[in-house]
Amino acid sequence: MPFTFSFHSLSLRTKLICYLLVTSLVSTAIVGVLAHQRLMQKFDSIVMREASRNFQTDVQLYFRAYGTWAEGMKHESFRAFTDRRRASLQSEATGAGPPPGAAPGLAPGGPPPMGRPPFGGNMPAPPFRFYLFDAEHRALFKRAPYQPGDLIRDEDLARMQPILLDGRVVAYSSSQGEVNYSDLDLGYLAAMRESLVLGTAVGMGLTLVLGLLLGNRLSHALRKLTRAVQAMGQGNLRQRVPVESQDEVGVLAQAFNRMSDEIAQQYEDLRQSHAQIETMAIQMRELSLRDALTGLHNRRHFDEQCAQFFATAQRYQRPFSVMLGDIDHFKSVNDRFSHATGDEVLRRIGQILQSSMRASDLVARYGGEEFVVAFPETDLQHAREACEALRQRVEAYPWHEVHPDLRVTISLGLSGDTQVGSFHTMLEAADALLYRAKQSGRNQVCSEVARPVAG
Structure with a gap:
């Protein structure tokens, strides 16, 4: 005769242990996934905030160097300006000093740099792309769906952040696109992921051990409660379950004993309540036939x-x-x-x-x-x-x-x-x-x- 397995045929003890283990393992896995998602969201937020700060700093220095966007475009593009600013900041970080032809506003004695470079090095592309509009809300460069000179759309206006220079608004910007991590950022993320995986694995191991111990303990007390409930179902209303602990299972046993002692009285109370319910039903029917505003019949x-x-x-x-x-x-x-x-x-x-x-x-x-x-x-x-x-x-x-x-x-x-x-x-x-x-x-x-x- 072939062997057939049925989960429903397992004992309460085995089912309880299985439930505890599965629930604990799933909960641990969910916590790990949620922690990872939250970590990524926070990291992305920091990268985006840093990128936005650097972009705004670039715009401020560009306006400080040339006065207006149009005047700056006569000398060099904004991209060329920002590339030379990055090169200047990296040179200063290594102690080499600003390279020849550094961007205006970055020379010694000029305005101090506003902000700091992005998170990591070796970043071939910026972490975000940005919209940029002048003080009159007109696009300063091409970025879909805008062409230079296009007025900002109403749905984008609320997301724009003002860029100030000497207390006046010179432009508005907002980020778009997805995060482009640097090598250093990817290293941070890899280390944090390893920590999360290790912590999750340790948690799942502890869950297995504790689940087995707790399941055995709970199932022993619950078996006694089950037998007492079955006896009550057969008409023997007064049952006593030994109280072996003061935890939730012990409290449950005490509550069961009180229920067994009081159930006969509650049954009588229910009979009396039935008569009250009939009276209330009549009253409720009368209310259902009345208009709530005037009190007249409806x-x-x-x-x-x-x-x-x-x-x-x-x-x-x-x-x-x-x-x-x-x-x-x-x-x-x-x-x-x-x-x-x-x-x-x-x-x-x-x-x-x-x-x-x-x-x-x-x-x-x-x-x-x-x-x-x-x-x-x-x-x-x-x-x-x-x-x-x-x-x-x-x-x-x-x-x-x-x-x-x-x-x-x-x-x-x-x-x-x-x-x-x-x-x-x-x-x-x-x-x-x-x-x-x-x-x-x-x-x-x-x-x-x-x-x-x-x-």
Whole structure:
């Protein structure tokens, strides 16, 4: 019979040791990689900063030597100038003195050198290429995508660094391209990489040893906990695990013992909590049916209840009326006084509606500045009287308490025809009557059987 290996068939001890080893090794490798990346980023940043400083120094000396870029180009190119400056600095570093024909500004007694040469020697190319613009933001030499004299682009302007000479800006520059390391830089990097590799290897070795020791210790205590948990799963709720240490495993054993002692009481508490949850669920359902701003019922609850009222009215031939109201010129309230004032108007309209209607009436905010009221067991005449009283209360309300210049009125459409197909049809009729009230001057009640009552 061939041998088959399954990781799931291994013991908890073996799995735990494998997990610890793999996790530790991967973590050590990740730390090494991240440390290397961070090192390279920092090194690149230093090289770039040094290169930028040297480039700016070259530009400053070029302007100091010739006064202007145009005047300097008449005598020698900027590249020739910087090459001779590098040669001069290297000669001074070796004690040979400046070579014949040294660049202006580098002779003894002239301005002191500003900055120092790049990191290492034997660098055939600069570590970065640079954009260079004059004080009027025009390119001084060709560097894609710029030609000499081109204005700087807006997206590049923010990256430019000013180059100062005697307190005035003579040019702007920024770097581009990738790092070109010198031989000395490469030597530094090689040494640092070797240190990182050695440190990572030592760390991984220690991880292997410590992982084996820790895995054996943890798995011994966890096996005892596993057996106790299995016993609890079979119904024996009271289990005791020996506490053999004061570390996290010991704390876990103590916590398990406390859990075993308290679980029976917690089970009883859960039964009591179930009853509380049912009560809270009822409360939450009520909150879900309320409009957060006004506290009135929302459209969803109104549609559900109104459908039942309508069905009852049709079945037993009972009167039923529906009102749809809209605050006049509400948009101008928001535009003129602020949305906070508009919200306060909505809240107070909700309070007026709530206090004006009977307990049996259903009041809701239908959306935006629209409000609806369902009048069960109420014919059109009595519903109209209630709506007219509501309109007057809104008009007479002391709105100056909200804002000295505020005046609010409401237009209402009222429908009482229960012979239509559904309460939605009644609402559509009320909406059409509301539109008529708006067209007729607002601040009035329009119903199916009577003329509008002017405000």
